[in-house]
Amino acid sequence: MTFFVHSHNKTTPYVTSTVIGMTTSASVPTEPEGAIVTSGTVTDRLVDANHLYADAFTDPGMDARPVLHVAVVACMDARLDLHAALGLALGDCHTIRNAGGVVTDDVIRSLTISQRALGTRSVVLIHHTGCGLESLTEEFRHDLEMEVGQRPAWAVESFRDVDQDVRQSMQRVRTSPFLLHTDDVRGFVFDVKTGLLREIDPA
Ligand SMILES: [Zn+2]
Numbered sequence: 001m002t003f004f005v006h007s008h009n010k011t012t013p014y015v016t017s018t019v020i021g022m023t024t025s026a027s028v029p030t031e032p033e034g035a036i037v038t039s040g041t042v043t044d045r046l047v048d049a050n051h052l053y054a055d056a057f058t059d060p061g062m063d064a065r066p067v068l069h070v071a072v073v074a075c076m077d078a079r080l081d082l083h084a085a086l087g088l089a090l091g092d093c094h095t096i097r098n099a100g101g102v103v104t105d106d107v108i109r110s111l112t113i114s115q116r117a118l119g120t121r122s123v124v125l126i127h128h129t130g131c132g133l134e135s136l137t138e139e140f141r142h143d144l145e146m147e148v149g150q151r152p153a154w155a156v157e158s159f160r161d162v163d164q165d166v167r168q169s170m171q172r173v174r175t176s177p178f179l180l181h182t183d184d185v186r187g188f189v190f191d192v193k194t195g196l197l198r199e200i201d202p203a
Helices: 042-056 082-086 105-118 139-148 162-174
Strands: 009-013 070-075 093-098 122-128 185-190 197-200
Touching (some): 070 082, 070 105, 093 105, 105 162, 122 162, 162 185
Parallel strands (some): 070 093, 070 122
Antiparallel strands (some): 185 197
8 A cells, every 4th residue: 555644643645745746757756754655656656545535535415516606727736736725625616727727728618517517607717926837938839740740739828927827818718608607707826935816907
């Protein structure tokens, strides 16, 4: 079995976010001090943690409609713990995440289903400081094409100014013809150093 255990609560499985940081390697990164060290890939570790989770799990008896009627669109960044940062509990919201928290056609697809089939009414957009998309350019697509012989159909959606990118993301949501509710759309930048959200004026 591969897992971490809180020193103050021996029954709670706990996988540190630093350990499950994105990597293309199948090997498990170096263990932090005090961790229980075992072998296996990172996915094995997650599966082991799931066994412990399921052991303590009881069916909350919820349906699929988010309790707070809100959908959160955010960057996939590993430093952004959406539920903790926003005080969210299981069942409260839809979370839609991708590189940058960009409002792509597929995000509009998810928001459309979220609103029309599952009853959400509010949309919260969250970008963050130090986003990887600030250091990329659309040249990324060109470089990909040179390497693999095929240009990706998608835009990189890189940006220089995070505030402006949040504004245009809000605009994409507000002007979507597919959404039922576009009156409560708010955008924020999460500071990965302080944990604070800063709201972006849509104007
Ligand atoms: Zn990011």
